[in-house]
Amino acid sequence: MTDPKLSVLISSERIQARIRELGEQISRDYSSGNLHLICILKGACFFLTDLARAMQRDVFVDFMGISTYGKGKTTSGEVKVTKDLDISLEGADVLIVEDIVDSGVTLTYLLHVLEQRKPRSLRIAALLDKPERRLRPVEVKYVGFQIPDRFVVGYGLDYAEKYRNLDAICVLDDAGAPA
Numbered sequence: 001m002t003d004p005k006l007s008v009l010i011s012s013e014r015i016q017a018r019i020r021e022l023g024e025q026i027s028r029d030y031s032s033g034n035l036h037l038i039c040i041l042k043g044a045c046f047f048l049t050d051l052a053r054a055m056q057r058d059v060f061v062d063f064m065g066i067s068t069y070g071k072g073k074t075t076s077g078e079v080k081v082t083k084d085l086d087i088s089l090e091g092a093d094v095l096i097v098e099d100i101v102d103s104g105v106t107l108t109y110l111l112h113v114l115e116q117r118k119p120r121s122l123r124i125a126a127l128l129d130k131p132e133r134r135l136r137p138v139e140v141k142y143v144g145f146q147i148p149d150r151f152v153v154g155y156g157l158d159y160a161e162k163y164r165n166l167d168a169i170c171v172l173d174d175a176g177a178p179a
């Protein structure tokens, strides 16, 4: 990592080791039935592809586009669906795969939307959790790492669409990214 604005918070090795553990745990918890992994675009796509491959069972993969944040670092509080699912969820076990839970606004909205599709079960897996920032209580069944209240980028997470392809989770120096 040569960018002076970035400092590594969680290395690629730690991310991959934790995802292997989560994949094993989720595979054990869902030993039968149709399991749908719902990737929340765009941030969660790196997590989804590694998590799906760490699982020892068949899964369905589908994508949902949600917009909450603008180009900066603060939420607008508004949530809207920008791309809907292709596959029906009726009677299926559904796991929402998200990059990070911050205020909880996005996931609260999404749970409400997906419950109406009549899944058999509905749970959340998030790579990162910033519990200090929560505004809406939301139960996250599978969490990769709890992190402090810092703005992070990498492994799918962006600042103004940049830094998603870093293989580590990095803190972005405030000087490099004014709010």
Ligand code: IMP
Pocket (backbone or CB within 6 Å): 043, 068, 069, 075, 098, 099, 100, 101, 102, 103, 104, 105, 106, 107, 150, 151, 152, 153, 157, 158, 159
């Ligand atoms: P929430 O609705 O406040 O929980 O926001 C969740 C969404 O905000 C995530 O899916 C991310 O897209 C974005 N987000 C929250 N915190 C960060 C961060 O530290 N870095 C990059 N994106 C973030």
Ligand code: MG
Pocket (backbone or CB within 6 Å): 040, 041, 042, 043, 044, 099, 100
């Ligand atoms: Mg997101």
